[in-house]
Amino acid sequence: MSDVPAFWHAALSDTLKRLGTTSDGLSVAEAAARLERDGPNQIAEAQRRHLVADLLRRLANPLVAILLVAAGIAGATGDLASFTIIVLVVLLSTVLDMVQEHRAEATAEALKRSIALRATVLRDGHPDDLPVSEIVAGDVVMLSAGDLVPADGLVLSANGAQLNEATLTGEPYPAEKHADPAASASEMTDAHNALFHGTSVIGGTATMLVVEIGRRTRFGAIAGSLATAQPPTAFERGIHKLGILILRMTLFLVLFVLLTHLALGRPPLQTFLFAMALAVGLTPELLPMIMTVSLARGAQRMAKSKVVVKRLSAIHDLGQMDILCTDKTGTLTEAKISLVGHPGIDGDDDDRVAELAAVNARFETGLKSPLDEALLLHMLDRPLEAWRKIDEKPFDFERRRVSVLAENANERIEIVKGAPEALLELCVHAQDRSGAIVSLDDGMRARLVQIQGDRAAQGLRLLAVAWKPAAGLDRIGSDCDENLIFVGYCVFVDPPKASATAAVARLEAAGIRIKVISGDAAPVVQHLVGALGLRVEGVLTGEDIAKLNDLALAARVEEIDLFARVTPDQKTRIVHALQARGHTVGFIGDGINDAPAIHAADVGLSVEGATDVAREAADMILLAPDLGVLAEGVAEGRRTYANIMKYIRMGTSSNFGNMLTMAVASLWLPFLPLTAVQVLLNNLIYDMSQIGIPFDNADAGDLDRPHGWDMPGLVRFTAIMGPLSSLFDIATFFLLSQVFHAGVAEFRAAWFVESMATQILVVFVIRTARPAWISRPHIVMVVTALTGLFVALLLVLLPWSGVLGFAMPSGTIFASIALLVLGYLLSSELLKRFALRDGRNPPQVVDGRLQT
Ligand SMILES: Nc1ncnc2c1ncn2[C@@H]1O[C@H](COP(=O)(O)OP(=O)(O)OP(=O)(O)O)[C@@H](O)[C@H]1O
């Protein structure tokens, strides 16, 4: 990497001295000073772009730049009015755009900050829960299983600390960390005394001295080069394609208008300005702003219904999600686990079982599972003080058991507790109530399997407990799973969550199929879904999945709704298999074991109380561990999508219509239908009139099933509504020039009004697939749209309209225009039933289930 010696080579005492700190950490005042000096501990550059820089960036947009140059030419040739107005309009619309977008981004950022990761940091010698961004070099941070390492640093002390460093090193196996110096380690993979930002603690605890923060960490160094941006969603890709299409058409039209007018001998400068203004008018320049504002507004509303969005574009995915994978504990159950029994091999409660299990739970340093907590709670009145820990082999989700080496005055033994099926297999002896050790024959094995089956069928969760003598041993050996002596089971109850049934029903009614993916045993999961009354089909276990390759798995995942005893890796495989079948997949989970699947899903979901790793991997965080909250979120996602589509439909259809109109007008009219200034004003007012769209209400039809980017539907909409608007434009031309023989200024005023009214008012028609008078628009949208129309009328009616090149049209002209506009709105209302049909084959909902 670099010639500077790696930070883990130096002696700890030297590093402490260099950083001016001790193993008790910094004082609050010193930390504040360092935060001021070094800046926050974050990898991304400060998000807030500088306002002036942003303005310049927007003005550098080629279209705007051409306009400004054109304005300059107009000014130089003495057309001061055009110069001033063009510059004003350009500035106004740019600033408008920018302010809206900044405000939206600020809202989204604030929401995100509310769920920022926190860490336990020693300040003034006391542990304090602080946002990770406030960590400075010299701080001492306390880490435990499930935490993300917030910076680079040295291990001060560790207790069975195991780290997953795959993000940095690609190494899938956990790395053990301890405080001994590693002066000779040249690679980070060998630096067993160093902790790196972005890795996660999967077992044990550690205290860490922070050495490097933010971009100076190893992770920060590569994160900068590896663009961390998420790949665009299907919706964003669609929008991008549409943008390119519009750009091509605009270019074509502008060239066409330019060449025809020049060929017909019209004044070159004016024609050029007009063509440029047209180009500006045709670009959906407001689209990015409308998208950001809609998404931010969606995020704000979702926050009210307790879903905090970390990645804004995930709102699209949420609206499009048609499969939700969920883990069991906490989402479908109350996660209030208690021990209800500890039967020995005869089936009756045996205290030795509870005691050994509790010793194991007490000494295990990994993330305490709710099962461990239930065990410890049960033993509260009988402290395990006689026991001393010697060694441990921590829990992992592949082995599904924990081994602990411990002793009391009488014995030194290895105690194992874990998933019963596998653990029973490993036992060759059993111990009965009297303490006698008997051989575990087939008959007894069958009786024990029977106990497992009985309890699981009642929905009770089981852990098996076994042990073996370990006199003279100081470490757990590689033979730790051999020759075990079975003592009994711990039986837990985790009551089903009452609200889950209704929440699942709501999600299913919204066209989302639920799949339960659990690390628990199949009968337990089956009993639970039965108790909740969920309609789920089929079961696949981790063992089955291990035998399937990805292709075979993809063939099975559709019809199976229950997955039991799966490993974390298999959770991810299931998500990928569903994605391969074309589904938009959500995954909700809270554990270390869920994080990879959360990351792989289109919509990664986690809950407030989940482990850091799960929350970090998620796109959205539910503030309440309740699927009902998610159902609300889905509705918001779809509303956001529906509103963005309104803007896009308005834009594409009126653009396409305008293009046709302009092409016809250029050939036919002896003058430009509008001056450049008028085109720009038209565009500005139209833009402003649409600012209310993100606030609009959505119809039930927009919310009751998933929908994604639908290009064929959009093309059909444009092909129907575009020509319709041209038809009425051309009718207006005809009326004005052939019937009323309007003068140039009067013609332009009338056409300005007609074009504004049709463009602005049609939103009330196409915002809904239902009859326009049934579906109520949001008041903010009504007000912005009508204000736009009012301003347009003022520009023509006020005395100074002459400055803009308008002359007041006669009352008859106004009346005919009003009739034309009315006719346009009515025919749009009639035709929209053909234009607004979904372009894809609508998914069929049969018997409440979405058929795919
Ligand atoms: N602390 C523990 N000690 C021993 N075994 C454990 C412990 N925690 C979990 N196990 C075993 O590992 C299995 C898988 O763990 P867990 O149930 O947490 O997985 P999961 O996929 O998160 O399940 P869920 O869907 O319930 O959230 C458990 O069913 C249990 O048999």
Ligand SMILES: [Mg+2]
């Ligand atoms: Mg879990």
